[in-house]
Amino acid sequence: MARIFKQKYHQKRKVDGEYQRVLVNGKPVVKEAKRWYIEYRDHNGVVQRVPGHVDKESTRQLAAKLEREAARRQSGLIDHFNEHRQRPLLEHLEDYQAALSASSAESHVITTIPRIRKIIEGCKFATWSDLSASAVKKFIDNLKAAGVGEQTRNYYLTAFKGFCNWMVRDKRAPENPISHLKGGNVKKDRRHDRRALTIEELVRLIAAAETGPVRLGMCGRDRAVLYCLAVGTGLRVGELRSLTPASFDFHSEPPMVTIRAAYAKNGRDDIIPLQVDLARYLAEYTLGMDEHSPVFTIPIKSAKLIRDDLADARQKWIEESHNERERDERSRSDFLAYRDHAGLVADFHSLRHTFISNLVASGVNPKTAQMLARHSTITLTMDRYTHIDQSERVRAIQQLPRIQMTNTPVRCLPECLPEKSADQGETLSPVGIPLGMNQQNREVREQVLLAEKDAELSFIETLVRAGVEPATHGFSVRCSTN
Numbered sequence: 001m002a003r004i005f006k007q008k009y010h011q012k013r014k015v016d017g018e019y020q021r022v023l024v025n026g027k028p029v030v031k032e033a034k035r036w037y038i039e040y041r042d043h044n045g046v047v048q049r050v051p052g053h054v055d056k057e058s059t060r061q062l063a064a065k066l067e068r069e070a071a072r073r074q075s076g077l078i079d080h081f082n083e084h085r086q087r088p089l090l091e092h093l094e095d096y097q098a099a100l101s102a103s104s105a106e107s108h109v110i111t112t113i114p115r116i117r118k119i120i121e122g123c124k125f126a127t128w129s130d131l132s133a134s135a136v137k138k139f140i141d142n143l144k145a146a147g148v149g150e151q152t153r154n155y156y157l158t159a160f161k162g163f164c165n166w167m168v169r170d171k172r173a174p175e176n177p178i179s180h181l182k183g184g185n186v187k188k189d190r191r192h193d194r195r196a197l198t199i200e201e202l203v204r205l206i207a208a209a210e211t212g213p214v215r216l217g218m219c220g221r222d223r224a225v226l227y228c229l230a231v232g233t234g235l236r237v238g239e240l241r242s243l244t245p246a247s248f249d250f251h252s253e254p255p256m257v258t259i260r261a262a263y264a265k266n267g268r269d270d271i272i273p274l275q276v277d278l279a280r281y282l283a284e285y286t287l288g289m290d291e292h293s294p295v296f297t298i299p300i301k302s303a304k305l306i307r308d309d310l311a312d313a314r315q316k317w318i319e320e321s322h323n324e325r326e327r328d329e330r331s332r333s334d335f336l337a338y339r340d341h342a343g344l345v346a347d348f349h350s351l352r353h354t355f356i357s358n359l360v361a362s363g364v365n366p367k368t369a370q371m372l373a374r375h376s377t378i379t380l381t382m383d384r385y386t387h388i389d390q391s392e393r394v395r396a397i398q399q400l401p402r403i404q405m406t407n408t409p410v411r412c413l414p415e416c417l418p419e420k421s422a423d424q425g426e427t428l429s430p431v432g433i434p435l436g437m438n439q440q441n442r443e444v445r446e447q448v449l450l451a452e453k454d455a456e457l458s459f460i461e462t463l464v465r466a467g468v469e470p471a472t473h474g475f476s477v478r479c480s481t482n
Helices: 056-075 082-086 089-103 106-123 133-145 150-169 199-210 220-233 237-241 276-285 302-319 324-332 350-361 366-373 378-384 390-398 439-465
Strands: 003-010 012-015 018-021 030-041 047-051 256-259 270-273
Touching: 003 056, 030 056, 089 106, 089 150, 106 133, 106 150, 133 150, 199 220, 199 302, 220 237, 220 276, 220 302, 220 350, 302 324, 350 366, 366 378
Parallel strands: none
Antiparallel strands: 003 030, 012 018, 030 047, 256 270
16 A cells, blocks of 8 residues: 655754754754655565655545556556667667676677667667567678678677667566577688688798888887787787786796786686796886886787788798799799688788697697687687698698508409490400400419409408408498498
């Protein structure tokens, strides 16, 4: 039952710049407010206090109305989300941005929120009720005509889905109207697949950076140190931007670098070991720096840094040619090329691919490689970030254990032969010799084929003793009966 009342307060007056209670016969003067107030329980059972009217009867009617609405909400007759449906969608987006900033890296917020805003404004969604899955799908499809790749279009859809899921979790909406939409197949539209750099490419890249001009505010030595650290730790560009001298512990065994959770993609503090030589070089490089200042001032267009340094290194390598033929061959090669003939690029993130590929090539356990890469699954580490070239494949084949055979392998002959040759229509003997041959030639060929058959049987017996099942010829389905 709702209660209506008037709030009471102590009368005050200003004395010497301060408000003091008015006293009459030593007692404070108590007055009532002109407006009535209502106290009732809402549909969640929580006590609410709201202002009413000056007229008592009108306030009593308002209290009865509030109680009826609470009862209807509790029974499900009133839409709990009506208030949020009427709010502008961009206001919800501001709340989502605040929630996302509290739990995600700044770089993720910077890329996600503009994508959501672009969909809202592009589809002309004013409120939640305006949301339409078909409109979102049409907008994302139209991005293709603007030259946006499949992977990026999927990022747009994922960002907007995340916003809608947050609306449901925060009890601002009953359901996600675009939950059934699916992204496209990125394998059909690969535009920026990366490759790993070889050791020789890395050496030349770092040398070209060290002696190169200032690019986007970074001098050559800064870029060389940056490339060394990136390929020695696999850190992402956002994580490298967050590093300060305080992030490094050069006195531990082994030396370590710490990535704070606010900047790590996985949202937790990560401690990564450093190579001793790299740690010694970094200790010298950071000497005298303010402990809380960024070690590197990396521009937003980090891909342009490495692309220009690769171009310089490649040009110098081509100019080292001894003759025109060699120069022409080098000009056509993929060595130090930003984009090779297969369409694979060597951008800044390729240094992370190189780090992981070098781990695997050096024989590191795949699980250890996953942990150093800080990937959620080993599939991501081995399938996307590990690049094996042809020479490594050949080396792997050569390292397989050798199988010694007691007899020389020979051509297998069918056990059952047709009576006629398919090509010449000749009549064959039981061992496959044309009967039309002269006696001397027939005897010589029969001895050769019988010797081959004996060698074959001996070879099969060797395989059986070794526990290897011999091939079964002539059957489309082969299976063991043991």
